[in-house]
Amino acid sequence: AQLLSQWLDRVTLPTIVVNGASASGPFINQLSRPNRIILTATKSGSEDNYARFAGYFSDAIAASEADLDHDDEVSLLEAFLLASQQTQSFYDDEGRISTEHSLVDDNGDGLGTPSSMFDGVYAAKPKDATQRADGSIAATTILIPSQQSLPFTREELAQREDIERQLSELRSQRKTMLDEQYLQRLESLLAPLAKIYHDAQGRQDDL
Numbered sequence: 254a255q256l257l258s259q260w261l262d263r264v265t266l267p268t269i270v271v272n273g274a275s276a277s278g279p280f281i282n283q284l285s286r287p288n289r290i291i292l293t294a295t296k297s298g299s300e301d302n303y304a305r306f307a308g309y310f311s312d313a314i315a316a317s318e319a320d321l322d323h324d325d326e327v328s329l330l331e332a333f334l335l336a337s338q339q340t341q342s343f344y345d346d347e348g349r350i351s352t353e354h355s356l357v358d359d360n361g362d363g364l365g366t367p368s369s370m371f372d373g374v375y376a377a378k379p380k381d382a383t384q385r386a387d388g389s390i391a392a393t394t395i396l397i398p399s400q401q402s403l404p405f406t407r408e409e410l411a412q413r414e415d416i417e418r419q420l421s422e423l424r425s426q427r428k429t430m431l432d433e434q435y436l437q438r439l440e441s442l443l444a445p446l447a448k449i450y451h452d453a454q455g456r457q458d459d460l
Contacts, residue, residue, distance in 0.1 A: 254279060273307020273310060276300060278300065306353055314397060318335065322374060325402065331374065340353060
């Protein structure tokens with residue numbers, strides 16, 4: 254993990270690392286950085302039995318059942334969530350004690366978040382209120398773009414990603430806000446998001 258970290262430190266582009274091996278949890282501690290998505294099959298180095306997460310994950314990338322938000326594309330986070338669920342189902346069905354608990358880290362804190370902490374594609378807010386929750390970058394990262402996807406510009410994709418991160422953070426703060434305050438903030442985010450989709454749809458209709 255230390256050697257891989259040294260290699261990756263030379264990379265300035267957004268990076269995805271999926272380690273589906275047993276005892277892969279510590280890779281998050283070593284590799285976590287801003288602008289990086291790290292997925293591991295286990296939460297610690299002591300979970301060293303054979304890991305099945307990678308097999309389920311490779312299938313989930315192109316599985317329609319992984320598409321939780323029904324946008325006709327499977328994000329990295331959606332594939333992670335389905336693979337984690339299927340991995341746990343394997344142990345449950347076999348009557349075994351689970352020896353792997355997958356993690357996702359994309360906020361650079363080096364801790365990772367298990368699938369059990371997600372409600373749909375939204376993760377629980379970290380204890381540090383200033384820290385962005387894991388999953389927001391993975392939720393907008395698509396490995397296999399759909400041919401039915403709208404023709405967003407790069408600027409629109411960046412704007413959409415920023416708005417969706419803010420929506421995720423807003424949902425995590427819902428219980429601490431007054432209804433009126435929450436709805437006003439929600440409207441202020443949904444209006445520009447709707448415009449992005451409207452503009453992209455207009456371009457697609459003109460094709």
